[in-house]
Amino acid sequence: MDAEARPSLRDLPSVDLVLRTPAGEMTVERFGRPAATAAIRAALDEVRGCVLAGHLASLPTPDHVALAASETLERAARASLRPVFNLTGTVLHTNLGRALLAEEAVEAATAAMRSAVALEFDLATGKRGERDDHVRDLLIELTGAEDATVVNNNAAAVLLVLNTLGQNSDGSPREAVVSRGELIEIGGAFRMPDIMARAGVTLVEVGTTNRTHPKDYVGAIGEATGLVLKVHTSNYRIEGFTRDVPARELAVIAHAREVPLVNDLGSGTLVDLSRLGLAHEPTVREAVADGADIVTFSGDKLLGGPQTGFIVGRADLIAAINKNPMKRALRVDKVRLAALEATLKLYRDPERLVARLPTLRLLARTRGELAARAHALAEHVATRLGDGFDIEMVECASQIGSGALPLETLPSAALAIRPALEASGGRLNALAAALRELPVPVVGRIAEGALLFDLRCLEDEAGFLDSLAHIRLPA
Secondary structure (H helix, E strand, O other), X not given: OXXXXXXXXXXXXXXXXXXXXXXXXXXXXXXXXXXXXXXXXXXXXXXXXXXXXXXXXXXXXHHHHHHHHHHHHHHHHXXXXXXXXXXXXXXXXXXXXXXXXXXXXXXXXXXXXXXXXXXXXXXXXXEEOOOOHHHHHHHHHHHOOOEEEEEOOHHHHHHXXXXXXXXXXXXXXXXXXXXXXXXXXXXXXEEHXXXXXXXXXXXXXEOOOXXXXXXXXXXXXXXXXXXXXXXXXXXXXXXXXXXXXXXXXHHHHHHHOOOOEEEEEEOOOOOOHHHHOOOOOOOHHHHHHOOOOEEEEEOOOOOOOOOOEEEEEOHHHHHHHHHOOHHHHOOOOHHHHHHHHHHHHHOOOHHHHHHHOHHHHHHHOOHHHHHHHHHHHHHHHHHHHOOOEEEEEEEEEEEEEOOEEEEEEEEEEEXXXXXXXXXXXXXXXXXXXXXXXXXXXXXXXXXXXXXXXXXXXXXXXXXHHHHHOOOOOOO
């Protein structure tokens, strides 16, 4: 730009002038004077830099500077933990928060946040109570176990159990016997051997990766054995020439040698998922009935509740676990306990469970139902995305997620969005990025040259279309 045509820096509005504009006053009202002043200074500095670089033909008005500052503050004030529309096709998506809570659980958690609650206070006696009491009887009722306790996730449950049962009274380590084929790695590269090492137990591997026999356990259990650990490999499967020892048979081996059997179910479920057309997963009640002395499982996966870890089983072992000093560091707060209690109470009414528990409701949706929704939404989505994309309904397969039933898929339906011009390969990535910038971001998945909106987890269709109306596609 010609130096003579360049705007003069002397004509830049002052910070005070921008603050006194209507937009500036609104910014002060919304964010406070210190933040508004700092944002306006930053906006003016950006204008100054553009002038010096010759990128501006004219200066913005004071109102425009105030609006730019306000937009910057709005972006900074936006919560990082934002609701999104999960159209990935993965119901229990770890990166998107796993299970959606039932309305009853949301209401209970909200009430607990707003008020003082009898968390560790016995209203009947007026004395100190135990926070686990709010869910202990429910867990005993639903699992058939003698006693129960709760911590903040299943990894914590396993850690606490191993640390309690896998050490002598003087703190020296005892042995934990486990099949080599069950030394799994869970999300975030957390491996069972590493957890066992941190718990202070000595790992004794038996069998091979694909085959473990009863004699392997019999030969490994000795005086130094603190527990036998069975890990449900819910996040992978070994197929072909395989052999493992069923929990019921393993319980007989362990009990004959007076060693407790710990069965880590991982995802865990309180109902038979075959009712939803899925493969049967061992229920917690079945694990208890099969003779496990301790069963650990998650609350935020197939159970459909808040992030928690459960430990159920023999009363004497639960008592020892609760005396472990680590228990306090792993305990659950009042908000999650309130949501958990409400969730567990839903299981008392199996006939209405699918309708009231979001996880099971989403898993139960049929391809026919989802295909009908896809046909109904296609035209509305096309209108909001414009002429640059072709949209069609396609059949696809959803996943349960979070390591649960890894080989199981759910027949589903999706909207497949493809660029109208075959040569515009970057358009899909640009579209996906624009969708993540929406007021309520939309997260799909890119596969086979299309952006797929799997509709399994979409229930608020009006909200989805309203958010989609704000999309700004790059030129």
